[in-house]
Each structure stands twice: as structure tokens, then as C-alpha cells.
Amino acid sequence: MRVDIGNALAATARPGVSADALDRLDDRVAAAHDRIADGMADSEFGYAALNLPETADPAAVEAAVEPLADADTLLTVGIGGSALGAATLVDALGDGLDYHALDNVDPAHVRDLLADLDLADTVVHVVSRSGTTAETLANFLVVRDAMADAGVDWTERTLVTTGVEGNLRDLADDHGLPVLDAPEGVPGRFSALSTVALPAAALAGVDLDELLAGAAAGRDALSGSLYDCPAYAYGAVAYALDVRGASVNAMLPYAEGLETFAEWFAQLWAESLGKDGLGQTPARALGATDQHSQLQLYRAGPRDKLVTMVRPESRPDCAIPETDLDGLDYLAGGDLGGLLDAEFEATEASLAESGVPSVRVELPAVDAHSLGRLLFDIEAACVLAGELYGVETFTQPAVEWGKDAARGLLRGEADLPEKDVLVVE
Incomplete structure (x- = not known):
């Protein structure tokens, strides 16, 4: 798996992370990695994942x-x-x-x-x-x-x-x-x-063996520097952009099969990092579909977003038939995968031109090995971000409060706090 953070740097993006800031952050990543490695070695709660x-x-x-x-x-x-x-x-x-x-x-x-x-x-x-x-x-x-x-x-x-x-x-x-x-x-x-x-x-x-082999490759790639570890590069940059104002992380995979992955990411990122007034709000999107529904906001709306763009490097073939329709000659002899890649690259360039930070995540393919690696690396990125925020990554007290309140209501035992009511009909 490859992670390209170039379009999240201050030379391109606003907000962005300067090269000097990235170097300083790398020292914190090294310390965080030591804590994560110790947690894994001791199979501590959460780190055991x-x-x-x-x-x-x-x-x-x-x-x-x-x-x-x-x-x-x-x-x-x-x-x-x-x-x-x-x-x-x-x-x-x-x-x-x-x-x-x-x-x-x-x-x-x-x-x-x-x-x-x-x-x-x-x-x-x-x-x-x-x-x-x-x-x-x-x-x-x-x-x-x-x-x-x-x-x-x-x-x-x-x-x-x-x-x-x-x-x-x-x-x-x-x-x-x-x-x-x-x-x-x-x-x-x-x-x-x-x-x-x-x-x-x-x-x-x-293939479960391949899925876990891909995850194991991510585990083997963990190291004390964000410059050597794709998972940590992503987690560190997402954290650094958040504290600079990019408080929304829009997950934008360019593969229909990864649409649910964006939902999985949203829970992982929100429930793990949303603590103590901190955390980046995840948004879910799908390329190229949501270029036509959300890109306008990402490019021209508030400067509060990081866009994470995910794509496989190889896709199945699906040729675009020849046509005699006027104005569609540029499609002739092409392939739907090529069109989707062009949409990806054009969107990435559009975001960069307007100064919106983005990170490119590339997988060899949507296969068991690659998906195992992707899931593991995003989990490791989340754990690293939690260490950098200084939050309890593996707990969810706000969720537990709601569960307890719901049980109490169903049993007739709970009184919820007073709330103002304003009904408009």
C-alpha cells in the first residue's frame, strides 16, 4: 500500500503541514510508536487489535x-x-x-x-x-x-x-x-x-489466509518514523491537519466495492478519536459518484476538510463501445477503469488547485491481500492519531451513556435530563 501526502503539505494546501512541522511531528511519532509497540507486546486492551x-x-x-x-x-x-x-x-x-x-x-x-x-x-x-x-x-x-x-x-x-x-x-x-x-x-x-x-x-x-497475510504485511511495516510507514504517515498527517483546521476527513474511495469501507472508517475514526473536545469528523463519499454531489463543497466550501482518496491500481476490464454520437469521440476505444482513473486524477488536481488538502492511498487491487493491508493500516493510523491527540482511543463513554439511558427508559427506571421543547407543525 502506498500513501502520498504531498498534496497535504503547506506548499500546496491551505491548511497544510510544513516540511519543518512534519519533521518535528516525526519525533512524536517515534515516541508514539514505542507506546504502541509496548501495548502490542503486552496484548493490552485495544492494542491487541x-x-x-x-x-x-x-x-x-x-x-x-x-x-x-x-x-x-x-x-x-x-x-x-x-x-x-x-x-x-x-x-x-x-x-x-x-x-x-x-x-x-x-x-x-x-x-x-x-x-x-x-x-x-x-x-x-x-x-x-x-x-x-x-x-x-x-x-x-x-x-x-x-x-x-x-x-x-x-x-x-x-x-x-x-x-x-x-x-x-x-x-x-x-x-x-x-x-x-x-x-x-x-x-x-x-x-x-x-x-x-x-x-x-x-x-x-x-481467502482468509491472504486477508490476514495482507494485514501482517502492514504490521511488519510499522516503524518509528512516518517517513517509513504508510499507516503512520496517514495518521500523523490527518492529526496535523485537524489541529490546523481541517476538522473533517472525507473518505473518498474510487471503487464501488469499497463504499462500505468508508462507512467502516467513519465509525473507527469517530468513535476512537472523538474525545475531550478533540477528533476529526469523518464524512463518507464515493468516487466518481460524489464528485457530482459533494465535490463542490469540498473545493469551494469552508476550509475545514481533508479529502482521503483511495483507489486500486488495477481493475477489471470493461471496454467502452464505439459510438457515432457527436462529442463522444474521446471515449471511443477506452475503458471504464481508465475513465474512473481519469476522474480520480482530475478530482485530485482540482482539490490541489484550490488548496484543499488531500491524501492519496493506492492499493494494488481490490483483493484479499490488499484489503487486509488497508484495514490494518487504517486501524494503525487511528491508534497513532489517538496517541498524538492524547485521548483514550479504545473507549467510548458517550456511546455507553446512551446505551444505559435507553435500557433505563425501556425498563421504566430512567429520568433523562430536562430539555427545552419547541414544536413547529
């Missing part, structure tokens, strides 16, 4: 899903990091699997989705690290009843990933469901390379 390329067990995952491998449809029941990693892997690499995720409790969506699925040919993977996540367990209970109503033995079509204790573990034990242990010390948003997401990837035909 960066050990997954070695500690994940693809053979155990493949053995768990093997009895279910004949299914044409997979339904992941989870929320946040319990669903986004799986969706990212399947959307980018899955081949032939009809994949769905129940990651919200909108009753209209849940009812419509279950009505559309052939439940007799559906595998359910229910994921909750704590085993107590209200949205996940509520959806699972609805799915279980729908399968029973359809005459399907849900116990033969359900796989569980959870912690060593909790409501979900108890339910799995009571019904003899196959269970994979959620990884110790790995927050959900950092779990894409673990038993949380790998079962979906395995059922979708993804």
Missing part, C-alpha cells in the same frame, strides 16, 4: 462455518463494529453470497427484509461481544421467531460470536449453538480481522 494478523485463527473460523457453507444467504445480526467489518469484507470481496445485515431496529426495514428472505436457505450470524447489546438481541429474537414461523429450525442455521459470558452466551449454551469467541482485548470497531467478521468473509468465499 494490531496483533490480529498473528492471533486470528482462520482454521477455526472455517471449521465453524463449514456445516453452514451450503447456504445462499447470510444475515449478520449485529450493530456498529459487530456488523460493519463483515459488510466491508463481503461487499469488497464476496462472490455469489446474498448478504444482508440487520444493524438497526427500524421495524419497517426488519419486517420487509425478513419477508423477502428465503429463511430456509439463510444462515444467521449473531454478533455481540458483551452478549447484552439491546438492538442485536432484539433483532435476533425477531429473526428467531420468523424462522420458527417459517418452519425452519433456527438452531441449525445460527452461528454466534460473543464473549465468554452474557445473555447471548447463555442462549447459545442452552440451545447448543456453535459459538466463536470474540477476541480478547479488541474493541468492536477494531475487530474486522477477527471472529466478528471473518465468518461472513469465509462464507462469501474470501
Whole structure:
């Protein structure tokens, strides 16, 4: 994986990072790397996520899903990091699997989705690290009843990933469901390379060994200098631009299969770094689609954005047919991949011309090895940024407050703080 930070430097961008500032920042990166390396060596909470390329067990995952491998449809029941990693892997690499995720409790969506699925040919993977996540367990209970109503033995079509204790573990034990242990010390948003997401990837035909080999290449590339480590270069520059005013990070992949990756990035970046009045707000976009909906704002709006542009270096061929339509001669004999690359380079140049900082991230291809490397490097970049901000990267107290309040309301035990009400009808 290559990261080009040239268009984020002060010579091009406003805000931008000067060469001297980058050199000073590199000293802080070295200290942060030492802290990260110590955390990894001791498998400390959160830092253990960066050990997954070695500690994940693809053979155990493949053995768990093997009895279910004949299914044409997979339904992941989870929320946040319990669903986004799986969706990212399947959307980018899955081949032939009809994949769905129940990651919200909108009753209209849940009812419509279950009505559309052939439940007799559906595998359910229910994921909750704590085993107590209200949205996940509520959806699972609805799915279980729908399968029973359809005459399907849900116990033969359900796989569980959870912690060593909790409501979900108890339910799995009571019904003899196959269970994979959620990884110790790995927050959900950092779990894409673990038993949380790998079962979906395995059922979708993804080469887990290659995926983890790509992640291992990222781990091997970690070093004490941002000039030698793509992950740290990205994390350090994103942090430096934020403190200079680029408080929004627009993730813009130029590959349809990576659209869900942008959603995964948004959770990782927001939940990890949004602490103590700090953190960069992630935005999600897709090239070239959102050149026609968001680029106007990025280029001509407030000077508060970093645009992260991601593309594969190789793509499948799809020739553009010859045409006799006037004005389209420049397309004749071309390829859709070439057109998309031209859109990428034109957008990058447009941002640079207007002084908007951007970072280019290039992968060899959208394949298992490259995606493993991308996911690992973005996680490592996030951990580094957290060290530079000085925040608790691996906690999410604001999220937990909301969860506790929702449970209290449902039980009739909670009184929420007073709020002003202004209704306009």
C-alpha cells in the first residue's frame, strides 16, 4: 500500500503541514510508536487489535462455518463494529453470497427484509461481544421467531460470536449453538480481522489466509518514523491537519466495492478519536459518484476538510463501445477503469488547485491481500492519531451513556435530563 501526502503539505494546501512541522511531528511519532509497540507486546486492551494478523485463527473460523457453507444467504445480526467489518469484507470481496445485515431496529426495514428472505436457505450470524447489546438481541429474537414461523429450525442455521459470558452466551449454551469467541482485548470497531467478521468473509468465499497475510504485511511495516510507514504517515498527517483546521476527513474511495469501507472508517475514526473536545469528523463519499454531489463543497466550501482518496491500481476490464454520437469521440476505444482513473486524477488536481488538502492511498487491487493491508493500516493510523491527540482511543463513554439511558427508559427506571421543547407543525 502506498500513501502520498504531498498534496497535504503547506506548499500546496491551505491548511497544510510544513516540511519543518512534519519533521518535528516525526519525533512524536517515534515516541508514539514505542507506546504502541509496548501495548502490542503486552496484548493490552485495544492494542491487541494490531496483533490480529498473528492471533486470528482462520482454521477455526472455517471449521465453524463449514456445516453452514451450503447456504445462499447470510444475515449478520449485529450493530456498529459487530456488523460493519463483515459488510466491508463481503461487499469488497464476496462472490455469489446474498448478504444482508440487520444493524438497526427500524421495524419497517426488519419486517420487509425478513419477508423477502428465503429463511430456509439463510444462515444467521449473531454478533455481540458483551452478549447484552439491546438492538442485536432484539433483532435476533425477531429473526428467531420468523424462522420458527417459517418452519425452519433456527438452531441449525445460527452461528454466534460473543464473549465468554452474557445473555447471548447463555442462549447459545442452552440451545447448543456453535459459538466463536470474540477476541480478547479488541474493541468492536477494531475487530474486522477477527471472529466478528471473518465468518461472513469465509462464507462469501474470501481467502482468509491472504486477508490476514495482507494485514501482517502492514504490521511488519510499522516503524518509528512516518517517513517509513504508510499507516503512520496517514495518521500523523490527518492529526496535523485537524489541529490546523481541517476538522473533517472525507473518505473518498474510487471503487464501488469499497463504499462500505468508508462507512467502516467513519465509525473507527469517530468513535476512537472523538474525545475531550478533540477528533476529526469523518464524512463518507464515493468516487466518481460524489464528485457530482459533494465535490463542490469540498473545493469551494469552508476550509475545514481533508479529502482521503483511495483507489486500486488495477481493475477489471470493461471496454467502452464505439459510438457515432457527436462529442463522444474521446471515449471511443477506452475503458471504464481508465475513465474512473481519469476522474480520480482530475478530482485530485482540482482539490490541489484550490488548496484543499488531500491524501492519496493506492492499493494494488481490490483483493484479499490488499484489503487486509488497508484495514490494518487504517486501524494503525487511528491508534497513532489517538496517541498524538492524547485521548483514550479504545473507549467510548458517550456511546455507553446512551446505551444505559435507553435500557433505563425501556425498563421504566430512567429520568433523562430536562430539555427545552419547541414544536413547529
